[in-house]
Amino acid sequence: MSRCLTVRAGLLIATGVAVALTAVAVASGNASTRNVQMLDACDPATFNADVGPGTCTRPGGGVKHAEFIGQLQTQGEAPAWRFSPEELDLAPGGALLATNRGGEDHTFTEVAAYGGGCIAPLNAVLGLTPVPECSTPGLFASTLVEQGDMLQVAGLKVGIHRFECLIHPWMRTTVVVR
Numbered sequence: 001m002s003r004c005l006t007v008r009a010g011l012l013i014a015t016g017v018a019v020a021l022t023a024v025a026v027a028s029g030n031a032s033t034r035n036v037q038m039l040d041a042c043d044p045a046t047f048n049a050d051v052g053p054g055t056c057t058r059p060g061g062g063v064k065h066a067e068f069i070g071q072l073q074t075q076g077e078a079p080a081w082r083f084s085p086e087e088l089d090l091a092p093g094g095a096l097l098a099t100n101r102g103g104e105d106h107t108f109t110e111v112a113a114y115g116g117g118c119i120a121p122l123n124a125v126l127g128l129t130p131v132p133e134c135s136t137p138g139l140f141a142s143t144l145v146e147q148g149d150m151l152q153v154a155g156l157k158v159g160i161h162r163f164e165c166l167i168h169p170w171m172r173t174t175v176v177v178r
Contacts, residue, residue, distance in 0.1 A: 032094045036173050038145060038165070040102030041080035042068070047104070057147045058103025072125045077170035083108075083163070087174045095154040096175065098163075100145040107166040108151050109133060109143040114162055117169035128169060140166055 042056035046065040071078040098108035116128025145151045165171035
C-alpha cells in the first residue's frame with residue numbers, strides 16, 4: 001500500500017469518526033443538564049434553638065433566626081434563601097439537577113402558580129395561602145432535598161415550569177423548555 005493510500009485511508013477513518021461524534025453530539029444536544037443551586041445562610045445555633053435540633057447543619061455563623069423572621073416581615077423574603085438561577089432555559093429532553101448547598105432542608109417542587117408554602121408559621125408571617133400542591137399526598141416528601149443532597153427532574157414538556165420550595169416559598173426558579 002502506498003503512503004498516499006495510507007494517508008487517505010487514515011483521513012477517511014478520521015472523517016468517519018468525526019461524523020459519528022457530531023451525530024452523537026447533535027442527538028444528545030437536546031438532553032442537556034442544567035443545575036439549580038438551593039442556597040441559604042441559616043445560623044445553626046439560633047435556628048436549632050428556635051425551630052428544633054438539626055434544623056440547620058451549616059457550619060459556623062450566618063443569619064440568626066430572629067433576623068431571618070425580621071427579613072420576612074419587612075421584605076417578604078430572606079434574600080440569602082434562594083434558588084440560583086431564578087430563571088433558566090432547558091432543551092426538550094433535558095434534565096434539572098437541584099443541589100442543596102444550604103444548611104436547611106428545601107423542596108424543589110413544580111407548582112402550577114407561585115404562592116405560599118406548606119409551613120403554616122412561615123405563611124402566617126408572609127401573609128400567604130398554601131399552594132394547592134401542599135395537599136397532594138407524598139409530593140412534599142418526594143421533592144424534599146436534604147442538606148448536601150440533590151434531586152433530578154427530567155421529562156419536562158415544552159412550556160413554562162415553576163419550581164418553588166414548599167418550606168421557603170420565596171425560593172423560586174422558572175424553567176422554560178423550548
